[in-house]
Amino acid sequence: MRFGLFAILLCGVIGLSGCILSSSPSLNWSKNIAIMATSQDTKFHDDNIHTQGETGPILSAEKDEAAQAESDKFTEALLEWRKPQTIQQVVVKAQEGQLEFFAIQYMDEEGKWVTVKEVKDNLRENYRFTLKEPIMTTKFRLRVPRQWESRRVGGQKRSRRSESGAPSASEYKKIQEIELYYALPPDSAETPATE
Numbered sequence: 758m759r760f761g762l763f764a765i766l767l768c769g770v771i772g773l774s775g776c777i778l779s780s781s782p783s784l785n786w787s788k789n790i791a792i793m794a795t796s797q798d799t800k801f802h803d804d805n806i807h808t809q810g811e812t813g814p815i816l817s818a819e820k821d822e823a824a825q826a827e828s829d830k831f832t833e834a835l836l837e838w839r840k841p842q843t844i845q846q847v848v849v850k851a852q853e854g855q856l857e858f859f860a861i862q863y864m865d866e867e868g869k870w871v872t873v874k875e876v877k878d879n880l881r882e883n884y885r886f887t888l889k890e891p892i893m894t895t896k897f898r899l900r901v902p903r904q905w906e907s908r909r910v911g912g913q914k915r916s917r918r919s920e921s922g923a924p925s926a927s928e929y930k931k932i933q934e935i936e937l938y939y940a941l942p943p944d945s946a947e948t949p950a951t952e
Contacts, residue, residue, distance in 0.1 A: 786846060786938040794836035794897075801834055801932040806850060810834070811929040812901050832929055835898040836937070845891040847874075848936040849884045849899065855930045856901065861886060864896035872900075891939055899935065903928040 791802040801810030812832035817824040847861055861874040874886050 785941040785943070787941055789936045789938060790838075790842050790844070791836055791897075791935050791937040793842075794838055796834070796836050798834075802836060802935045804934070804936075806933050809931045809933050811931055812899070813929065815900075829903075831900050831902055833898045833900050834932055834935060835896065836935065837896050839895070841893045841895050842897075842937070843891045843893055843939040844888070844897060844937050845940050846885070846887045846938040848934070848938075849932065850882060850934040850936075851884075851930070851932045853880055853882055856884070856899070856932065858902050859930075860900040862898050862900055863892050863894040865894070870898070870900075897937065899932070901930050 789804060792804050794802060796802060796810075797813045798810035800808040803810075812834045815824075815828040815831055815833050817828065844863065849856060849859075856876070857879055859876050859879070860872050861876070862870045862872050865871050871892075873888060873892070876884065876886075
């Protein structure tokens with residue numbers, strides 16, 4: 758008798774919590790603002806899943822050891838705008854194995870790169886990440902290691918460095934699409950993004 762009453766009560770609580778969770782409003786997203794950005798390779802943000810762009814070398818105005826070390830270890834897919842853009846959701850599309858490891862970063866007002874997410878062991882072709890709070894920036898990038906230890910391929914390195922230190926073609930990773938969105942206010946018509 759007690760067990761039956763407990764089961765009925767538990768089912769009622771679960772059912773009520775399901776109704777509450779399903780009634781919370783979902784976010785409406787803007788149009789893809791990555792399309793308006795400039796970059797070294799426009800194919801990774803041209804809103805066409807059938808084209809592929811490539812990460813490129815990190816070109817830094819800084820010429821110190823830290824900047825050189827970063828350039829030796831990583832490549833990037835950099836997007837820039839003339840005016841600050843609001844970003845709250847990041848979608849990255851790439852063939853399996855191309856972006857197993859990467860960092861989602863934006864440049865802050867002081868000109869420093871801020872990492873919002875370190876992605877590890879990603880085997881999905883469509884990776885989606887939603888920030889808790891939106892960010893404002895004029896520069897956004899995916900920073901991708903030139904090589905990594907892959908669990909998927911028995912722990913071997915996914916790419917090799919040449920003796921000269923120059924990047925090989927396999928160290929540049931192919932990206933089908935980078936999409937960036939911001940949350941629209943509830944029940945409002947979409948406002949055009951600024952360029």
